[in-house]
Amino acid sequence: MNQKVSLSVVSFLFLFSTGVQADITDRLIRKANRYFEALPQTMPGSENDTPARIELGKQLYFDTRLSINDTQSCASCHPLGDGRGGMDNLPTSPGARGELGDRNTPTVLNAGWQSSQFWDGRAEDLADQARQPILNPIEMGMPDEESVVKKLGAIPEYIEAFTKAYPDDAPPLSYANLAEAIAAFERTLRSESRFDDFIRGDKTALSTREQSGLNSFIRHNCIRCHDGPMLGGTLIEKLGVYKDFHNTEDKGRHRVTGDEADEMMFKVASLRNVAITGPWFHDGSGKTLEDVIRTMGSIQLDIELKEDEVADIAAFLATLTGKEFKNSQSEN
Structure with a gap:
């Protein structure tokens, strides 16, 4: 009898503590919802993205030919896959010529929901951000937009890919479209x-x-x-x-x-x-x-x-x- 009573007490205390914890959790969820939101399904600007633009952006993101000496891509500092969180886990990152930048590389995952890009907020969106590292002398080192367009224009696969992604633009291959395509790919990096x-x-x-x-x-x-x-x-x-x-x-x-x-x-x-x-x-x-x-x-x-x-x-x-x-x- 005493054993049964003891077991009943233990069961009651367990159920009571479980119920109390559940109530605490409920209140915490309600409180958290005052300040946070679950991650939305799509990033701003993605309504204009197409499979062709996303695929082009992915190709550009991993292409080292966007750098002055064909050694550096967006993925060099913002690696994806293999458990990498969209940045290289270095204090500051080396560029195409081996020089180190002076700021830590942010993750590219979920970046499109931010109100601005870079530590100083100088880029207003992903496309604006994508334009800058390619021309940065320490990062990818290309001298100007025209040089980038000319370099890509000599690659037949890019002529075809830009035409497919931007069929209504003349010309389809432009620096603005390059940046927008990279942004389109980055808008898929939802975590x-x-x-x-x-x-x-x-x-x-x-x-x-x-x-x-x-x-x-x-x-x-x-x-x-x-x-x-x-x-x-x-x-x-x-x-x-x-x-x-x-x-x-x-x-x-x-x-x-x-x-x-x-x-x-x-x-x-x-x-x-x-x-x-x-x-x-x-x-x-x-x-x-x-x-x-x-x-x-x-x-x-x-x-x-x-x-x-x-x-x-x-x-x-x-x-x-x-x-x-x-x-x-x-x-x-």
């Missing part, structure tokens, strides 16, 4: 995560620890900058609100505008796939995700996060890793 399942109501998508990290993320107001479907990528904000960032040589958007008010203003990074796209920060100086979380808490929010909070937030951020990557599995 959905377990967090999207959670936002849509799947209570089992995140572990208890990951949910705790999400709750801390919201409670400490990380959502002031990192919100929406991309958890960032829509604002240009000062890096170092309460304390200076440890590297103030790069003044961010000030490089573009020359305006003193733009010193240390950088685009807020999207946190999609952040766990696999280190090293972090615009200069690649963030060595671990935990260090980055501590730094951002200190200089942006004026708080010193506890170590368990740092670990929980890092666990939550890992749930933003695309399902196509192995380390996106739930932590139990």
